[in-house]
Amino acid sequence: MIDRRALLALGLGAGAAQLLPVSARAAAPDRPLRILMLTYRGETDVERGFRDYFAANDIPAQFLVRDVERDANRVKGVLAEALPSFKPDLIYTYGTPNTLAVAGPYDAPPDAPFVRDVPVVFALVAAPVQTKIAPTLASSGRNVTGAVHVVPTDVQMRAMQSYKPFTKVGVIYSPNESNSLAIIEEMRAFCAQSGTELLARPLAMAGNRATADGVEGLVADLKAKGADWLYLPPDTFLASIFGRVGPTALAAGLPTFGSTEFFMREGQALVGLVSRFYSVGQLAASKAAAILVDHKAPKDIPIETVRRFALIINLKVAKELGVYPPIAMLNYAEVIA
Amino acid sequence: MTRITLGLIALFALIAAACVAFGAYFSYVTLLNAHGEAIRARFALTAGQVAGTAELASSLGIALPAQSTLSAYLAREGSGARDIRSIDVADEKGAILFSSDPARVGRATAPDPAGGAVRSVEGPILNDLGEAIGRVRVRYDAAVLAAGARALREDLLPVAVPAAGGAFLATIAIGLLLAAGLRRAARDAATPARWPAAARSALAAVEEAHGRLAAPPPASQEDGR
């Protein structure tokens, strides 16, 4: 269930999930609402949460799903095809690359070819301010709002420290994802402040796309350079190649810390401080409903972080690595046996 | 005169006994408070540990309602701990989110009636900004307090009653001794022969001087001294 305070912040009131339709139905249009969903790597729990929210609140909606197959460059083509034919009332975007491909940065020139007349609701964007999707979380100042799904970077670093203190932390990221770049900067700041060292390794690029080529080498290199942890940022592309990263790290004896639920669910990351993707989808859906049903302008709807996080420890991985959590952590961590 | 003296002695004895009783009662109250404090410290310790754990989790961004791990933790802390009825974690509005007694989850934390069979200690759960995001309440059996009060009474009464009685009797005894002494001295005062030494020597000096100076024989004046 979605966090109630998130709904309160939207002005929908307590128990909005049930109460909203009273006003909503009155204002609901005769035809079902049309929502274009741009996914990145097929349907995930995020989309499930998004759809379930509409169903649970009896808001009739028609969803058109287009997957970009891990390549945000395909967004242009999808839009060119779907916008005229589907005429969406709202565009849902998954991840930072998709969102930027649709709405562009807020400071883009007015003639840049981005969607402006259709409201955009994003999910799974880790750092909307740093990636210039919005100038502040309070308001995008334009036709965009959405749900953030990660805990602030420094909090994640602290969680990592309290599991196993580090002097060097490694990170692998896609150099073309502005979201990841922003997080690397935050990590750098944290490391400078705490007297630790950051070993950042960008993925290789093929043209303007990141590739998985040589990622195993990056992991081995980090281990060789003495990294105590491999941090897995909310990098949309990295998530899609985690099947190669996770086992390599495990084999190298490098503990991994996941920033999103995805890394935990795949079963290879040691520990993660993550939100449930399903909740992220629901939070995004509540924003979409506020736009479509309550007719609020997206710029008046603050961008919010999901409030429900969990510290998840993968004990199977811990056993394989021989890196166990301090016992006090067992009082508040969820343990996957 | 005798009646006044005896009445006064009785009054003094009563004051002595009353003040011993007063001291004993207030000592009892002090011990009772200290004992209650020690008991509350035991439960406050548990409350503090729970709050500390919830705060740690909260500082990692895990909202209090999402700390589902608390259920097992509270159960672990509550089971086997003496005198604990339940450990509740409530949100800032007072609705119980987690409890060592699963039946209490979802209820509002109503304060246990004063003087009832259940007492509680509680403390806030703070976020990183120091704002209260909820409360921990450890509810315990009031019988443990009553048992302490009983034990203290059992220890103090056998000491206090004889002490007060002793003070009463000792005051009477000393009072009577002093009164007897006074009475004897007063009776002696009637007879110059039985006056105290200082008075007798003063009297002798007076007698001598008066005898010598009141009607001096003319001859003695010439004799000189």
Add this chain to the structure above:
Amino acid sequence: MIGLRGGISLSIALILCAALAVIGWGAGKAAERTIVPEVAAKAEVVAHSAAALVGRALKDGIPADRLVGVAAYFDGLRAENPELAEIRLVGAGGEMARSGAPPSGSPAPTVSAPVAGANDAAGGEVVITVDPGVVSRQVAGVLLDVAFIGIVSLLVALELVALVVGMGGIEALAAVERRVRALARGQLARHEAAGGARAEPLTAPFDREVAALAARHAAARDAAARRGDGAALDALDALSERTGIGRVEAAEGRAAGLVRPALFLFMLAEELTRPFLPRFAQTLAPADGLIGPGTAASLPIVAFMAVVALCQIPFAGLSERLGRRTGFLLGALLAAAGYLLSALAAHYGVFLAARVISATGYALVFVSAQGHVIDHAQGRARSSALAVFVRAIMVASLCGPPVGGVIADRLGAGTAFAVSAGFALLALLVAALTLPKGEGTRRAGSLSLADLGAAARTPRLMALLAGCAFPAKFLFAGLSFLLVPLELQQQGFSSAAIGRFQMIYPVIMVVGVPLFAALADRTHARDRFVMAGGLVAGLGALCVPLHPSLMLLVAALALLGLGQAMSIASQSALVADMAAQAPRGGGAGVLGLFRLIERSGNAAGPASAGLLMAGVGFAGASGLMGLLVVAGALLFALSGRGAAAGREAPGAERAAQSEGSPL
């Protein structure tokens, strides 16, 4: 030879010491039996909790030899519970983790809890060693409280004995005692007839003896005078001087002391409220946030003190017109009504009004009692009568707070106010029975504003008042009545404990005032004592912000008491000097101004403390107030440079008793 009354006071003191020591011993035993096991129970809770956590880790599949952070976890537990000397995790293969070390010396008690491992197999145990030193310190703290209670009981008993002795109805005993005691000293003077018919059988024979002696003495003297025998006359007079023969001793003048029991009871009523009043006021404060918590606590105290200060001068005249007895009764009745209203008050405004009513009564009682003593005692007798008067107030301020604190803790603040009302009514009853009727129709000489204005121009008076008299009371009232109770309450101290902290100041005053008064008189250095007193008094409070702690708080209160004890008698003596030097009748104006400004400090202290506390916190408020006192003392010192020390009229010792008000 000590008399029955003196003897019994001394005996009661000794008997009570013994009885209370027995109670203390019993309390110690009881504490061992109830509190010590409770500390062990707390250690058990820690052991249980730690064992459960380790068990959870084992059940999750973490191998026992790979447990992480156990020692750190134990360290954290020990940091929060100082009585735990050592925590160990012991497994099948021996010790697996340890925090701390066992206390050296005597064998220390241990508690343990078993760890249930995977599949509920035995996973070892958590063993905790309790530090007996910490536990015995905790018990010692409790016993110290009990000792305080003992002292209070003793003082109350002695005050009650004094009350009984001071009451009428025992003149006969006093008459007998006086004669016996005179005889023991070798004094053969006649005694004024007193004691009534009941003393007659015991006193008459003696009186006849000394009367006969006196007659003979008179005859001898007459004869010598007739002869013109100067040598004989001298010898006889020397004899009279030595043995008292021919003199008539006056009966004890007890009228002045009659007010003491009633005054003690009345002061006790007000002193009871000290420890819990600030907090009680806060609970009544309206929730709308119009009044901050600091102001809410200080306002009733400020109002009370302000009314008392402002009423000093007008009530002096009023109580003369009404008569001291009527003034006392009326004041006690007013105050009792105020306490009762306080007990019932559910609204802040009502409570405030109740405090003002009590303050009016308090001022009237205080002024009437003081007036009674001054009316009924002259010269040296006045000083000693006033000394007794001051002692009654001091003992009340010693005993009241701890007792009031206990009552408030046990039965609630409302009940404690009701008890105060009871004491005020009791004081009224005692006053009605003891104080003489039907006097005090003399013309009231009230002070005019012009008198005060003229007084203000007295050289150095304003420096003394503004530099020393006002700041000292300002700090005392602010610290002792408001800041300390609120701060200690915040630190989790009970009202009873706070009451005991508030005893520090009067204890030092009771002991220190006569000592320093005598010293100041002997060394002729009143200015220096006043200044040094100010510096000492302010220094403690000034240091509080450096390292806010309980010890420093106690030190600040003690230094305040010490400083006040150093300066108050000399202050009063200096004022008395100035009053004596004032031109034609201006002395009353000087004294009136002194009282007004000194007591204004009582009102301004809590008010400023409340505001400062809201602004800069407890430590900051203490420091700033301390600074004011130190600065005032320095100002006074500067004002005295070059000015010749004035003629020292009455001794500081006596001035202290006639002018220095303890509160």
